[in-house]
Amino acid sequence: MRKLVIFDVDGTLVDSQGHIVSAMRAAFDVAKLPMPSRDAVLSIVGLSLPYAMRDLAPSASDAVLAQMVEAYKTSFSENRLRADTPVPLYDGAEEAIAALVARSDVMLAIATGKSRRGLDALLAEWSFADHFVTTQCADDHPSKPHPSMVQACLTDCNIEAADAVVIGDTTYDMEMARAARCDAIGVSWGYHGAGALTDTGAYRVIDHFSALAGALDELWKD
Numbered sequence: 330m331r332k333l334v335i336f337d338v339d340g341t342l343v344d345s346q347g348h349i350v351s352a353m354r355a356a357f358d359v360a361k362l363p364m365p366s367r368d369a370v371l372s373i374v375g376l377s378l379p380y381a382m383r384d385l386a387p388s389a390s391d392a393v394l395a396q397m398v399e400a401y402k403t404s405f406s407e408n409r410l411r412a413d414t415p416v417p418l419y420d421g422a423e424e425a426i427a428a429l430v431a432r433s434d435v436m437l438a439i440a441t442g443k444s445r446r447g448l449d450a451l452l453a454e455w456s457f458a459d460h461f462v463t464t465q466c467a468d469d470h471p472s473k474p475h476p477s478m479v480q481a482c483l484t485d486c487n488i489e490a491a492d493a494v495v496i497g498d499t500t501y502d503m504e505m506a507r508a509a510r511c512d513a514i515g516v517s518w519g520y521h522g523a524g525a526l527t528d529t530g531a532y533r534v535i536d537h538f539s540a541l542a543g544a545l546d547e548l549w550k551d
Contacts, residue, residue: 439464
C-alpha cells in the first residue's frame with residue numbers, strides 16, 4: 330500500500346524566521362504601525378499571508394492590509410535574492426527526504442502557506458525538488474487549517490486520507506491534517522511548541538529529522 334508524506338515548508342523544512350521577521354518589519358513600516366514582538370510574528374507562520382497580517386494588525390483597514398501584504402512580499406523576495414541571506418534547510422532535512430525517496434512505497438508532497446512565487450523560488454534551489462509529486466500553496470487554497478491543500482495532494486496522488494501523513498511545525502498543520510482525516514507528525518524545531526502540537530492532534534512530535542523514519546514506521550506498522 331503506497332503512502333503519502335505531505336511536508337509543510339517554513340519552520341519544518343527551512344529555517345526562514347530571519348526573512349519572515351525582516352519582511353514583517355517592512356510591512357509594518359509601510360503602515361506606520363508598531364512592529365509586533367518576534368514571538369507574535371512567528372506564531373502566525375503557517376497561515377496564508379492576508380490572514381496572518383489581519384491577526385497581527387486587526388485595526389488596519391483592508392487597503393492598508395493590502396499594502397502591508399505587498400510590502401512583505403517585496404521584502405521577502407529581495408532578502409531571498411541576497412547572497413548573504415540564504416534560507417537554510419534544517420539539519421537532516423535533505424537526508425530524511427532522500428531516505429523517503431529511496432522507498433518504493435512512499436510519495437512526497439508539499440502543503441504550504443507560502444505563495445507560489447516563494448515556493449517556486451525555494452524549489453529551484455533544491456536538488457530534490459522533483460521528487461515532490463504535487464506542491465500546494467496559499468495562492469490556490471484557503472488558509473490553513475482548512476484541509477483544501479491536503480485534499481488536493483490526496484487527489485493528485487490518488488491516495489486515501491488514511492494512507493497520508495502531514496509533517497509540520499504548527500498547530501495549523503496538525504488541525505489541517507485532522508480536518509482532512511489524515512495523521513500528523515509534529516516537529517519541535519519550528520514555530521509552535523511540542524505541547525501545542527500534541528494537543529492539536531500530532532501522533533508524535535520529533536526533535537530531529539533523523540527520527541522521522543522511525544516515527545513513520547511506527548505510525549504505519551499496522
